[in-house]
Every structure is written in structure tokens, then in C-alpha cells.
Amino acid sequence: MQAGKAIGGGKASVAVLGRAAALVLNPLRAVWWLFTNVRFGTVLLALLALISLVGVAIPQLPVNVRGDSVAEAQWLVPKEGTYGFLTDPMAAVGLFDVFHTFWFAMLLATTVASTGAYIVSRLPGIWTSITRPRKRVPDRYFEMAPSRYATAEALDPGRLETALKRQRYRVERYTEGEVNYLFADRFAWAQLGTLLTHAAVIVFILSAVVSRMDAFESGLFLAEGSTLPVFPVWNTEQIQVELIDAVGEFSLDGQALDYRSEMVIYKNGEEVKRCSSTVNSPCSYEGYRFFQAAYFGFGAAVQVRDTATGNVLYRETLALVDRAPSPRVLIQDADGRTLVDEKLVLTDDLDTGDVVYRGTLIELPDERLLTVGLEDIGGERRLAIFEVGERLDSAALVLREGESAESGGLKVIYVKASMTPAARVADLPLPPDADPSLAAPYLQISNVVYGTNRASEGTATDVSVKDRPPKLTITGLAPQAIALEPGESAEVGGYEYSFLGQREFSGINVKRDRSNYLVWAGAGLIVVGLMITFWVPRRRLWARISSGGSALAGQAPGHARYAEGMQRLAVRAGSETREETQDDD
């Protein structure tokens, strides 16, 4: 016996060696064997998962840096603080740009090839199993099947067949002598479910490749009424986006609720689509999706015209991205009547002799003149009010935020320190006779807040600006600042400066990623494959019924708890006792 085993083991070793030698001698066959090996595929998928984790954990080169060796080197410098001497080796092997390395691409390709080979190698067998299943099994299989049932009773083959057909089995019966055999098969095609799941892996990887090769993304920041192209100018399939209305919706406490852009899309000068875009519901055209990506509410459309010719010299929508201090001040007379209640735009450098501070001149209804400004005292901005003139009871106050005081028959309340959108505009044309050494014009827009029905849709939250139109104040064009409401103009030295209106801006992200379709297809394959596998698993049952006893053997996925079902079938086929039920799962 021992000798027999030894001889048998020697034959097996020779066989293995022979197979290994054949693989070595035939590289193609070796590759095929490797690619169809389940363990190899599992290792590849595990590697992909691990490397993807590395790509998430380690900072990756930004898009605008990749490909620029100088920029890449600069980007890597601060990384040395984290990774030390490992930084250079990590960069050399591509750990800072994992998903764009050659070896990662090769790993993806190998995984696709392996999964594809697996599917191809298994498909013929599965197909044969589905279309021409094995209907007769050796008798000993009834004793070793994964799920089996045996009884000394002779089941009724007809009742068993009826019971199986009720459960949607396809049943075939035949006899050999006095023994009845039966083969039943249910959801045979469900065996393809596992291939669908494997195919999904290929589709997902292909989607990543398509995304990398074909994806397009571009950002546009445009003002209401303006247009920007999506592609570089040399593209003859140019698409342009015109922003008709940028909408910001805000809650009463100023929290952003939603941003929306009403836009028109042009192609080759023709309007091709008019649509609305939000963060979650983009506008789509020809596979490109236009997402609302940002909102900015403080823009001013400004025009400069040469009054001699009538020609426009300058017409821009300016984003006022700076913030200028703008105190909200309430001034009342002795009778409690409100004389001033507004956020003041500070336009001048006022010199009191002791200090110079940023302020403005206010004329009260009774023609009294006040200079109001902000003094910087020890880092704190205090409101300073001085009356111009020789009155003995001239108003003179310095207030902290929230303080009030009386002086010169006036009650002054420094309600709140606030800011006004502002910008210095270097390219705004100056009047022909302007002093070129002056600083560039400074623009401030007041009476605008997020959430007014003028700036955008919503409810005004700031009482001081409610029911007042936006006001653009320009300093630097003339000795005195000019203040314009929408539609108003002022002529300075032969140029007409107009405030066309307050405008909002939208950031629009344009994306096209046709791999999305593949991702959906892959997700669909996985869902369908898993549903098939778990909900409608294939079940095969073989029965051998004779007067000496009956045996059932079944094959089903491990989760199917098939033996219990087989016992119920046996009961329906006439069994009265449970002799032996086995589920090896």
C-alpha cells in the first residue's frame, strides 16, 4: 500500500514537472496559464487597491504642475519636510503621480488582460454547462455531492417532477432498468452572473483609461452679460457661454441656500441652448456639462465714452474683490430726527493736523459739514467726527463701534463696522488732462449685500441698504469722488464715466467625461451580476429513485442552503421521514 502510494506520488510529480516544462517551453501557454489563474487575478486586484490607497494617502501632483519640470521641482520642495530623504526616490518612482505612471498603466492593462482571459477561458465551460448540462452523474456522486439527501423510501418520480416544475425547474426523467433518474435545472443562465461581475472590472478600468485620455475640464468665471469661450481660440468647434443671470439665494441670516446660473450656449456664433445650471443639476450640451461652481455678487459694469466722438473706449464688468472699511453711522438731530443712516464710503485722506485718516465729507440737511472717518488707534478703528467751520459748538467725537454720543446738537451712533466691496482699477482710462502721477482709480460699490432683491434673489438682511439702489463711488478721476447709481453718468475732462449697473459673477465648470457612461455600465454589470448570483442562483438536482431507496444530489451556490430545500422536495415526493440530509457548505 505504502509502495503503491509512493509510486502514485512519483507519477504525480512527473506530471507536474512535465506541465511546468511545457509551460517553460511554450511562453504563450505560460502567459495564458498565468492570466487565467484566479490567484494571479486576485493579486492584481489587491495591488490595484493598495496602490490606489497610496495615491490617495500621498499628495499627488496638481494638474497645473504636471508636465512642467520646474513647477514639479518647486512643488516637491515643501514635501521634503514630510518625507525627508525619501522624497526624491519617491518622486523618481512616481509615487507623487501614481495614476499617471507607466507602471500603473501597465498594471491596469495586465488586470484587464487577466480578467478578460479569465472570462474567455471560463465562458466555453459555463456555456456548455448551461446549454448541455450533465444530466447523469455517477452513483457515488449521491454520496459526496455538496448538498445531498438520502432516504430508504422510494420517492414518487412523478410527484418529484411535479414539485420541481412548480419551483420552475426544467426537469428531465429517464430510466435505467428499474432505477428512475431525474435531472432538474433552475436558472441555468444565472451562472453567467459571475462573468458579468468580472466584466464590470474590465469596464471600470477601461473607464479610467477613457477618462484619462478623453476627459475635458475647464473653468470659466464670467459676469452677467458677458461671454467666454470654452476651448482655446484655435478650436473650430468652439462653444461659448453667455451668463444671462447669476443668482445667489440666501437665508435671512445670510447663509447661502443655492446658486444658479441662467446661461446661453453658442456654437459658431449661433445660439444652441438656453438653460439653467446649478451645483447639482448642470446644463448639458453635446456631452459637455456646465456646473455652477462659484458665485460672486459684487461686480460693477463700467463704461467710459469719449464725448467728442461718442465712441466707447472702455466697457468692462469689474469684480470688486477687495474690501474697504465702511462704517455704518446714524446721526440724529436734537429732536430725534434721523439725518444720516448709511454705510459711509470713505473716499478721502483727511488731515486734522495731528493725524491723517480715511474719511469722507457729509453735508447735513441744514448745510452743516461733517468730516467722518476712521482713526486707527492702537489697531482699533474708531469713528472720528469733526464739524467743518468756526462754530463754537462744533461737533467733535471719537467713538468705538456700538457707542453713541452727543455733540454740537447732534446724536451720533457708530452702529457697526462693516466693509464695502472695492477694487483699484489700473486700466480704467483717465481723462486726457488727468495727472498721470495720480494713483489708479479706486472703485467702491455700496448698498449691495448678498441677499437683496437687487444684488440677487432673496431677502435683504441689512436695513441700511434696503430699498436703496447700489452706488458706485470712483475716486482718482477728479479732485472729488464721483458717486453713481445704476444708469447714471458723470463727465470728467471730456470722458463720460457710466455705471451700467451692479453685476454678479458665476464660476462655471465645464466638464466632459465620456467615461461616465462606462462607469454606469460597469456599475450596472456589477449590480445585475450580484443580483443574479444572490437572488436567482442556479440550482441543479440529480435524483436516483429505486425500490431500495432514493437519493438526491444538488449543486447550488453555498449560500443557497440547498439541502433544506431538497428535503422539502422529498416530502412532496412522498418521503415521510428524514433519513439523511447534508449540506457541505
Place this chain on the structure above:
Amino acid sequence: MADSIDASRGDGPGKAQETPRPGRGFLRRIVYPLAVIAVIAGVIWYLERGDDGSVSPSGERYGPVDMPAELRLPDVKVAPEEGAMAPDFLLEDIDRGELRLSDLRGKPLIINFWATWCAPCRKEMPQFVEAYNKYKGEGLEIVAVNLQEGKSIASKFADDYGMDFTVAVDRDGEVGDQYHLLGLPTTYFVGRDGVIQSVFTGPFEAEERGTSVQGAIGASELEQRIEEILASAEAP
């Protein structure tokens, strides 16, 4: 035994021996596929056919055109670069129907590619307006080629900015492509002989901030280049 099982299967020899009806295979294999292909081809033709807007009143398609042989200079290539002849094109003129570049041969010429969405283009345009008013008496012609915008958009801009020179619309960008544009604005200075004297990429800007736009033009880069093409000789 196996035979008895196989014989019970539904897809037996009965179906295999069915005799096809005459002509049905021809329909299915030849006529139906051809019909599908014809429908697809028809849809593609319908979608791709040139619309009225891309064809001039004379029936010629707008875009790059071949330069008439009699206007070509021997040994001078046609290309959008210095020293070469400016490539010819036919475009829609927003005021005068159509414009053929070669019709302007003999005049010093500026070809400026622009768009209303291009901020540098907007800022430099007053300089071209001023330059044209200053030099049109000496024969200067300016062709402002709007890139891929609608005629109405270009017309309104031209009216507002006082662009009294030729404004043409390159709706599908083929002329821009012909001139190998890398960005806007781009300006070609063409001599009376049709040869490009210089190319300027980017905006002409006033030299000094604080100087009026009109005032800056006198000593500008733009004026120097205009003087060069004004001094150019006509082709022999």
C-alpha cells in the same frame, strides 16, 4: 439513454429542416441593412450639410479660399507668417455683404483677430479706431475679424466702439485656424503687395498709465507698424 434525452429537447431537427421562404433571406440580408445604412447616412448628411449662414450671397462658402493666381507673387509662399503672402479668405462683412481679402490688394492692411469676450481685444480696439481715423486718408485699411461670434454681437460692439473699418465674422473659426491663431488678439500688418510685414500677438496697450487712450497712440508700437506698411511698395 443520452439519445432519448436529447430527442426530447425542443430545438430538435424539425426547426433545422425548415425551408426558408424564397426572397426572405435577400430582404433580411441585403435590403434591410442597406435601408438602415441609407437612413443613417441621410441623417448624417442632414446634420452636416452647410446651412445658409456659411455661404456667401454669391454662393461661395465662407472661409479660407485660394488666392487668385494673378495675385500671387513668384517665389513667395502663402502662409500666416512674416515675409509670406497673407492667406486669402472670404468672410461675411457685417456692413457690406462679403469680404474677399485679396480684393484689398494694393492697400496697406491690418488684419486684427478679435472677439467681444476677449478683454484685451476690447481694451485695444479704441486704438485701432483712432489709428484708422488718423491714417485712413493715407489708404490704411483695417479688417477686424471677429472669431466665432454672431453677426449681431459683433455689429453692436462695432457700433458702440465706432469701428468704421471692415468688420468680418469668422463664424466657424476656419480663418482663425488658417492663420494658426494661438490666442486673441492677434494682428497682422500686411503691405500693399499682400506680404505680411509683421505679426503682433497680444494687445496694443497705451504706453503709460494715466495717458489718455488717444494720446498714447502717437508714439505707440501700433503707429510704428502702421508707418511700415504705409511705406510698403505695391507689387510690380
